Amino acid sequence: MTVAVKDLFDVEGRRVGAGNPDWLAESAPAAHTAPAPAALLAAGATIAGIARTDEFAYSLAGTNGHYGTPPNPAAPDRIPGGSSSGPVSAVALGQATVGLGTDTAGSIRVPASYQGLYGIRPTQGAVPTDGLVPLAPSFDTVGWLARDPETLLAVGRVLLPSRDRRPFTRAIVSDDLFSVASVQVRSATGVAIADWRGESDLPPLEERSFDAACLPAAVRDFQTVQGWEAWQANGPWISRHWDSLNPDVRSRFEKAAGYTVTDRDRASVRLAEFAAELDRILGDDLMLLPSASSVAPTRAEASLGGPVVERARAATFALTCIAGATGRCAVSVPVPTSDGIPVGLCLVGPRGRDLDVLELVARLGGHEAR
Template identity: 50%
Template sequence: MAERIPPTSVTGELPDGLIDAFWAYENALLTNDLEALDAAFAPGNATLRGDAGGLLVGHDRISSFRGARGGAPVRTITSIHVRVLSHEYALIVSENEPRSGGRGLVTQLWARHADAAGWVVESAQVAGAPAAMNTAIWRVLGNPLVAPTTSDGGALDGETVAVKDLFDVRGFAVGAGIPEYLSEAMPADANAPALAALLAAGASVRGIAQTDEFAYSIAGKNVHYGTPPNGAVPGAIPGGSSSGPASAVATGHASIALATDTAGSIRVPASYQGLWGLRTTHGAVDSAGLLPLAPSFDTVGWLTRSAPVLRAAAASTLDAESQQPVDAQFVISTELLFAADPAMQGALVDAVGRLEAAGLVGEVGVVDLGDTSGFFDAFRTVQGAEAWRQHGEWITSHPGVLASDVASRFETASTITDDAESSAREVLAAARTQLDEALAGRILLLPSTASTAPSLTADPGEIDAARAATLALTCFAGIGGYPALSVPLLEVEGAPAGLCLVGPRGSDLALIDLASTFIP
C-alpha cells in the first residue's frame, strides 16, 4: 500500500471522496492493477494523458498504453496540493520521489462523474525524473561522441548524427542490436566512409543508436534493449530496423539518422514517425565499414525532420557526378496501391489529388508494371540466403539468443537451397528489366508503408500481417536498385504516413528537390 500523507495545501473546501480516490489510484499504480487504473480514468474519447512521450487522447488509447508498459516505476508521494475548482472539479498536483532517484511531478484534473460512481481523472500530465539516457534509443551517447573533422564549418555545421549500430565508429564495436554480439566484437579502427562524409561536412555524432537484431526486421522492437518510442504516435511501434536512429531524430535528440535500408528499414520508420527518409540508389554510397545483412539490397541513407537537412546530408555523401536530373513525370500502380489498407489508399489518392490541383506533379498517370506476382518471393529468397550466409554461423553457435520472430526468419533462411537462390536471382534479373521498361524513367508514387504504425499492444499476427503487406510495397525499390524517398505528406486519423517517390537509379538528389516543393 502507498504510504498516505495528508494534503500539503488545499484551496477551497475539500470534496468528500476526492483524496480517497487519489490514493486508490496511487495504490493501483503500485500494484499495476489495470482494472482499477482503467476505472480511475474518465470513460470516453475526451480523456487526456500526457508525458514526455506525447499525448494520449481517449480512455481506450490510455488503457492500451498502460497495458503495454508493464507497470509504472515505484514512487513515494512527497506532497499533494489540491485546488478545488467547483463541486464537480478539482486540480491535484503531486510531487513524488521515484525509487530509482530524482523527482517527479503529476498534475491531474479530477471530476465527479455520476456514471463512474465517484471521482475520476479527466486529464493527467506526468513529468518523471529526467533520464540521463534512453537506452531503448541509444547504445552509446556523447556530447558529442565524435566531433566534426573539419574546423571550417560546412554544409552540416551544427547538425548532430544518430548512427545506426551497424556502422563502424572509430573506437567502438558494432553491436547489431544484440548484447552477446557486442561483447565479442572488436572496436573499429576507423569510421565508416558514410559516417566520415558527414563528419567532414561539419556534423558531429550524438551517439550510436539501437537497431533491430541484425537489422532483420521492420517493426522496431528489440527484446534486449526495449522498443524505442515512436516520436509521432505515442503507444505505437517506431518501425525498424533503423528504429533507434529514427526515434532519436523524431524526439529531437539528433537531427540526422545515419541508417540502412535493405527492404524498407529507412522508409518504414520514416513513415511511422513523420520523417523524411531516403533509401539511396544501390551502390551509390560506399558500404565499407557497414555490417551487411543482404548485400544485393543493402543501401545507406538518412532520416531527418526536414528536406533541407536531408539534402545536405545526401549531397555531402553522394558522388555528384553519379547524380542525374529526372523527368518529373509521375505514375501510380493500382496493383501496389491496393496492397495498402483502405485508409492508406484513400490518404494517398487525396494527397495526389492535392498535388495535381496545386500543379506540383502534373497529371499523374497509371502504369502497368506487368505480372509482378513472383517478385516478392524471389526478393525474400535472395535476401534470406544472403542473410544466412552472413550471420548463420554466429547464430548457430549462439542458440536461443535472438527474439522468436527474428530467429524464425533466420531459421527459414537456413533452409534455402542453392538451386532456390539461383532461380530467385533469375526472377529478379528479369524483374529489374521489366520494371525499368515499365517505368521508363518516370517516378513511381506509392505509400511508404501499407498502414500507419501498429500499436505496441497489437497482436503479433497483426504486426506480422502489416509487415508482409509493407514489404510487398518496399521490395520494388530493392529489386530495381532504385532510390526511394519517403515524404511525410500523408495522414490517417491523426497518425503520419509517408508518400514514397521511387525514381530512376541516380536520381537521389533530384527526388529530394522535387519533393521539397510538396510541403511548404
C-alpha cells in the same frame, strides 16, 4: 548537424552491437569509422550517439526484446518501425538532426512512414557500405532520415555522387499498387496525389496499370535471395548463438539457413526478370506508391513478432521490394492524415537520380508550407 548512427556502422573506438548483446560482447572497438559517418563528420557534423537497431537489421517492426522498443513520439501507442528504429526515434524526438541507417527491404522507408519523417533509400551502391554489418549485400543501402526535406537534401549533397541534374517529365501512379495498402493509407495518400495534380510545377501524373498479382512471387524471390545472403553473412556466428536471438529474428534465420545455392540462383533469375519488367514500365520516370501498407501497428498488437506485425510486414514488402529489386532510389515523404497517425508517400526514382528526387521532395515541402 548532429547524427544518430545505427548500431551497425563502425565508429572509431566504439564496439558494434547489431542489436544483440552477445554480438556486442564479442566485438572489438572499431579501428576506423565507416565511410558514410566519416563523410558526415568531415562535412562538420557531430555524432550524437549510437542508436538501436532490430537484431542484424532483419525486421521492419522496430521491436527488440533485449533492449526494449524505441519510442514513436508521433504515435506513442504504436511501434516505431525498423530496423532503423533507433535513429528514426532519435530524430523524431529531436535528439539528433539526422538519422543514419540502412535500408535493405524498407528499413528506412517504413519507420519514416510510421513516424512522419522524411527518409531516403539511395540508389544501390551510391553510398559505400564498407564498415557496416551486412544483412544482404545485394540489397543493402546506406540511407538517412530527417524532420524536413532540406536537411535530407543537405545530407545527400555530402553522401551522394554529384551528377548533372534534370527535371522529371512524369510521375507514374497505379491503382493496382495502392490497392495493396490499407483503406487508411489509401485515403491519406490519395489526398496527397490529388494535391499533386493541382500543382503545375510538379511532374504530371500518368495512370498506368500494373499487375499486382505478380508481387507475392517477387516478394518470395526477394526474401529467398535476402535470406540466403543473410545466412552467408551472419550464419557462422548465429549457428553458435541461436539462443541469443529474439524469436521473430530467430525464425527468419532458421528459414534462411535452409536456402540452398540452387534456391538462390532460381530466385535471382526470376527477380531479375521482375526488375527488367519494372524498368520497362518505369524507364526514367518517377513512380508514386505508399511507403508502407499500413500505419504502424500498436504496441499491444505487436507483442514482439506477433501475427499483426507479420501481416503488415508481408504486405509492406510487396511495396518496398519494387525499389529493392531494381536498385532504384526511393524517398518517403510524410502526408497528413485526418486522425494524425503518420503515413508516408514514396517517390521511387531512377537509379542515379537521387539528388533530382531529393530536390523535388524539397519543392514538395515548400508546397506543404503554403
